Each structure stands twice: as structure tokens, then as C-alpha cells.
Amino acid sequence: MRKLSVALGERSYPILIGRGLIAQGHLVADVVKTPRVAIVTNDVVAPLYLDAFVQSLEAAGLYCATVVLPDGEAHKNWETLNAIYDGLLAAHCDRSVTLIALGGGVIGDMTGFAAATYQRGVDFIQVPTTLLSQVDSSVGGKTAVNHPRGKNMIGAFHQPRLVIADTDTLSTLPDRELKAGVAEVIKYGLIRDPEFFDWLEANIEAVLRRDPDVLAETIERSCANKARIVAEDETERGVRALLNLGHTFGHAIEAGMGYGVWLHGEAVAAGMAMAATLSMRLGWMPEDQCRRGIALIARAGLPVCGPALGASRYLALMAHDKKVEAGRLRLVLLRAIGDAEIFSDVPVDDIAAAIDACCPA
Amino acid sequence: MRKLSVALGERSYPILIGRGLIAQGHLVADVVKTPRVAIVTNDVVAPLYLDAFVQSLEAAGLYCATVVLPDGEAHKNWETLNAIYDGLLAAHCDRSVTLIALGGGVIGDMTGFAAATYQRGVDFIQVPTTLLSQVDSSVGGKTAVNHPRGKNMIGAFHQPRLVIADTDTLSTLPDRELKAGVAEVIKYGLIRDPEFFDWLEANIEAVLRRDPDVLAETIERSCANKARIVAEDETERGVRALLNLGHTFGHAIEAGMGYGVWLHGEAVAAGMAMAATLSMRLGWMPEDQCRRGIALIARAGLPVCGPALGASRYLALMAHDKKVEAGRLRLVLLRAIGDAEIFSDVPVDDIAAAIDACCPA
Numbered sequence: 001m002r003k004l005s006v007a008l009g010e011r012s013y014p015i016l017i018g019r020g021l022i023a024q025g026h027l028v029a030d031v032v033k034t035p036r037v038a039i040v041t042n043d044v045v046a047p048l049y050l051d052a053f054v055q056s057l058e059a060a061g062l063y064c065a066t067v068v069l070p071d072g073e074a075h076k077n078w079e080t081l082n083a084i085y086d087g088l089l090a091a092h093c094d095r096s097v098t099l100i101a102l103g104g105g106v107i108g109d110m111t112g113f114a115a116a117t118y119q120r121g122v123d124f125i126q127v128p129t130t131l132l133s134q135v136d137s138s139v140g141g142k143t144a145v146n147h148p149r150g151k152n153m154i155g156a157f158h159q160p161r162l163v164i165a166d167t168d169t170l171s172t173l174p175d176r177e178l179k180a181g182v183a184e185v186i187k188y189g190l191i192r193d194p195e196f197f198d199w200l201e202a203n204i205e206a207v208l209r210r211d212p213d214v215l216a217e218t219i220e221r222s223c224a225n226k227a228r229i230v231a232e233d234e235t236e237r238g239v240r241a242l243l244n245l246g247h248t249f250g251h252a253i254e255a256g257m258g259y260g261v262w263l264h265g266e267a268v269a270a271g272m273a274m275a276a277t278l279s280m281r282l283g284w285m286p287e288d289q290c291r292r293g294i295a296l297i298a299r300a301g302l303p304v305c306g307p308a309l310g311a312s313r314y315l316a317l318m319a320h321d322k323k324v325e326a327g328r329l330r331l332v333l334l335r336a337i338g339d340a341e342i343f344s345d346v347p348v349d350d351i352a353a354a355i356d357a358c359c360p361a
Numbered sequence: 362m363r364k365l366s367v368a369l370g371e372r373s374y375p376i377l378i379g380r381g382l383i384a385q386g387h388l389v390a391d392v393v394k395t396p397r398v399a400i401v402t403n404d405v406v407a408p409l410y411l412d413a414f415v416q417s418l419e420a421a422g423l424y425c426a427t428v429v430l431p432d433g434e435a436h437k438n439w440e441t442l443n444a445i446y447d448g449l450l451a452a453h454c455d456r457s458v459t460l461i462a463l464g465g466g467v468i469g470d471m472t473g474f475a476a477a478t479y480q481r482g483v484d485f486i487q488v489p490t491t492l493l494s495q496v497d498s499s500v501g502g503k504t505a506v507n508h509p510r511g512k513n514m515i516g517a518f519h520q521p522r523l524v525i526a527d528t529d530t531l532s533t534l535p536d537r538e539l540k541a542g543v544a545e546v547i548k549y550g551l552i553r554d555p556e557f558f559d560w561l562e563a564n565i566e567a568v569l570r571r572d573p574d575v576l577a578e579t580i581e582r583s584c585a586n587k588a589r590i591v592a593e594d595e596t597e598r599g600v601r602a603l604l605n606l607g608h609t610f611g612h613a614i615e616a617g618m619g620y621g622v623w624l625h626g627e628a629v630a631a632g633m634a635m636a637a638t639l640s641m642r643l644g645w646m647p648e649d650q651c652r653r654g655i656a657l658i659a660r661a662g663l664p665v666c667g668p669a670l671g672a673s674r675y676l677a678l679m680a681h682d683k684k685v686e687a688g689r690l691r692l693v694l695l696r697a698i699g700d701a702e703i704f705s706d707v708p709v710d711d712i713a714a715a716i717d718a719c720c721p722a
Contacts, residue, residue, distance in 0.1 A: 089511065120518055
């Protein structure tokens, strides 16, 4: 088992990475305030892992309520969130309960937000079962639900007490979702870790064929990057915004195509290609570095072109993104592989030209 | 203008108390991050104060969006909260916006929760316009909406940046609501401030006839008590729970009668009478002290008897209160006027007997 820590003072917490961890209920029992936990999961993950997880928790002396939600980004809304509240209230959970998110990013974000807001805040534990949630969304305390007018518009910062990434759960992950997770992995290399980027160039095929050691290394190095950034800037007032590389373009793709048509990681992948292209066209990133970045994304089986929505539609959708601050579009762009920066004064014409270049009709 | 401070480190904030403060837009302008604010109010307060407030804010260089909600506890729910989100999104408010709650406790609680959760948290300012919100709910960062299964079940701790209590706004407050606010005022005397209780015994008629100096003194001394408790225990893990004197009984009254039939302050008043009676019957509070407490509540024109729901119905409703921890009913009881304590092992029969004594059929 590999172990990392997110250093946030009294809100610090460990990230455990390894095989067979959901069978070790004591990992959870060691950190809860009372023996009462409530597992929130979805109807795809539940048949695979819920019974075994409940058994391991009960064997460790815990009492488990369970809430099973419908799967998918389309259900990341208030109605589904309310199903969590209803489940907790029906099970008479008080504020000493610990919620446990068993699933991917949607389950983690919604369970975290339920924990942030149930009876003004209860503890929660992340047990991510997708690569994307293991390397990214389960760490850092961002929780949210979508609003009809925008993704993740309603949310809170609420740190988990513990993250358990059981790499065995990746064995049942569809290839498309595995690749979507790799997009966020590549992101860490691009924004701050050139050695990791080099390592990924050498190991990307092993990642895709799910070599266990390579996967564990991938998750550990990704989480180490994420943990460092979160510890520096918990609520995204500075450096944490670098994690949004490709995300402003990507959110435009997700919103423009209708949520769920493109996976988040796929949209981020194309968005990172757009950000690299824009960085190069502005003369900020050397052309060969841009090509290396885009090539690795492509080798991971991820899109490097966006849908042909038209640059003006992209720009309109990007203007609605949460990263807009005081009316100015803020973009994460690249100086080099491993060196990212935030810009809020990029000429709109240049952004439009990069979008056109990356989104062939 | 009187000024107090809630000492919470980097989240400390001032409470300003005085006449004509909403005409002084610079008080708000001095604390906001950007000139963009959104005022949330209701359809009773808006015709009285909204235009004047907007004018003073605009004169201070601020841009104001406004959201006007239906009045009343019955609207303290997700649908109304969503109207706030919709208004903010329609006005293209980003996370640099500051929300301003202009109204009573319901507006303050909902606006605060919207601020806690809009784009993962934005700043907010409380401008309470009722006595209850000026002496209690606007201070301390408790925010919430109701759930069909319970009051304030969904919420967050989110401190305001500033509280402005303009005592002129109390001139339009109905008598019944003024008295409801006095219940929370008396509470501070009962739980921790015997000198304030003595002062209230001497000045209760002046409070009820709205003598401006006496009102200002009442608000300042109440806020000083609240601020001290919140600074000691922001998230209610200890001493802050004393503020719940009478509230567990009171919530049972509110829920049992249907929210809005009894005002919150009225239910708390009867609840405090029950708590004092129970304290006396258990031999923990001298009989004369109990009588003085109940007498002051009665002199304030507040109920000292609860509705005859029957003790078993009270107990069932109390068991659903948020203050239940790990299955044990926690009650705030009194040792004397100015000396409260939390008990979690009061025999149910004694609680039932006190309820019966205070709720004549």
C-alpha cells in the first residue's frame, strides 16, 4: 500500500493507494467519529463492490446505511442530491455520521456536497473507483452539483477525512473511462511535472493495458502533484487554478454537446490540445513542445480536436464558465511542458483562431 | 454607531449597530472584493427599504443586482434557494460577487447558504431588519434551508464579512415579530449573562415600546454575548450549543403545529419555560429563579405554555431534532439565571412530566 498526505493543518488527510483496500474495513473504522457510516454509490458500482465493502466495514464494527443513485453526469443535480438527504434522514443519521463516496467523480462530488451541507456539515471519505476520480476529483475537497445553467455551479470546499484508491476496482472500468482518466494524468505533467511527463511518454502503453505497478505509480505521482497544489492553495485563489488547464475549453465542449456526450476527460484532452495550440500560436510555447504534448494525448487514445461548434459558440460558452473572474476570461496556458501560467488578457481573436485550428469542420 | 467584532481570526468581522445605516453605502463598499453586489430580500421588506438601500450602494460606486423572494418560513426551501441561484446566474455574477441579505432570519439563512454554495462559496453581508435577526441569526455564520423532514437540515457554516443592524428598520416591524425577537434576547440573560437579565427585568417595557436607546443597548448586549460564544466555538462542538436553550422543545412546537403557525421566537419562549420548569423539577434550578425566568418571558408578551400536542408527540418530534447526537437527546437546562448546562441523560419521564406541566390541555 502506498500512502500520501494532503497537508492542510488540522484538516490534513491521507491518500491510500493499493490493491484490495476495500476489503480492509479497518482503514475506515480507524478514522470515523462514531461507528455510523452511510455509503453513497450508484447502480453500476453497487452490483460490483457494494456488498463486499459493506461486509468489510461491518466486520470492522461499523453500522452501514446505503444510498444507491442512478449512474451518470445527467443525475448530478439537486433531485439526486435530495435522494442522499432523504436516505440519511430515513436512516436517522445525525451529524456524527460519516458519509462514504463509493464510485467515480459524480458520486464523489455529490456525496462530498451532501456531507458539506447535511446538518451543516458531516465527515466524509472518498473511495474512488475510476481512474479519473483516483487521480484527481477525490483529492482536494471540491464538491458540487450541476445547475441547469452550468456545471458545478452549486458546491462547496469540503475536505474528506481519508481517500482510499483501491486499484483493483479499475479492472472493471471500461476502456473509454480509463482513457478519460489519463487526460487528467497527462495534465499534471503538462502543468508542473516535466519528469512525470517524460515517464508517461515511456509508459503510456503500459498504463492503457492496466499494468498494476504502472497504474499504481501513475496514481501515486498524480496524487502527489494534486496534494501539493491543494496544500498550497486550498480554495483556488492562486496556483490551484493551473489544474484547470484545458478545462475552460473542455467545459464549452461538454456544455455545447450536452453533458454526458463527451466524457469530462475527453473534453479536457481536446481542451488541453487547444490550450497548447493557443500557447504555441502566441509564441509562448515552442512548437516541438506543443507537438509532444498533443502527441501524448493522441497516444492515450484521447481526442486532440474538438467538435465543430464554431469559435463564436465556444467563446460564448467559455464566458459562462466559473473561471471567469470580474468579467475577464482566465485561461491556463503553457510556457513549456511542465510550466503553466494563468492569463486573463489573451486577445479574443487569438483564442478564436486556435479554436478554429483545433476544431476542423 | 455602536461597533462590535466577532473574533474568528482571518474570518473576523464587525457588527455595526445604529440608526440610518442602510443609507450609508460606504459601509458596504469598504468591505467588498469587487464593486459587484447582489441584494437578496423578500416582498415585504423590498417595498420598504430596497430602493433606498440600492441608491446608497450605487452612490458608493457599487453595481447592484436584486433578487426578491416570497416572504415567510414556508419558502425557506430548495425552490426558493434556486431562485437566488437563478438570479445570480442571470445577472452573470461570478465568484467575486458579494451577496447581501436584506431581511429577517429566513432571508439571512437562505442568502448565507446561497453564498456558501454559489460557485463553491462567495462573500456575503448580513443586513438584518428584524429584532430576532439583529440579535441572533445574523451573527455566527449558521446558514440553512429546511427539508420536508426537518428544519434547517441542509446548511453550512459560512461567516458573513459584515453585519449591519440598522435599528430604524425595526420601526416597521409588527409587534408580534418584535416580541419574538425578545425571546432570543432573554435567552442570553438566562444562559450566561445574569446582569443583562437584571437589566431586562428593569427595561422590558421600554424594549417593547421601542425606545431607540434601549433597543440599541439590547441589540449590542445580545450581539456581544452571541459574538463571544461564536468566537469560542464556531461550529457548535461545545459551548455554542447553549444557544439552543428552549430550541429542542421549540422545534417540536414549530414542527407539530406546522411551520409558520408559531413564530420561531414564540416557540423558543415556550420552550425556555419548559426547560426552566424541567430544570426546577429536577432540583437543578431554584424555584424562585425559575419563576423569575418565566415571569420575564410572560412580561415580554410571549407564551410560557406550549400547545397541547401531548408529551409523547413532543418527544417524538424532539427525537428528530438536529441536536440529537448518536441517538441521545441533548437538552440545555439551567442551574440558575445566567448558568446553563448541556445534559444528555435526562430521564424521559421527567421530560414528559415537564411538558405536561407546561402544556395544559
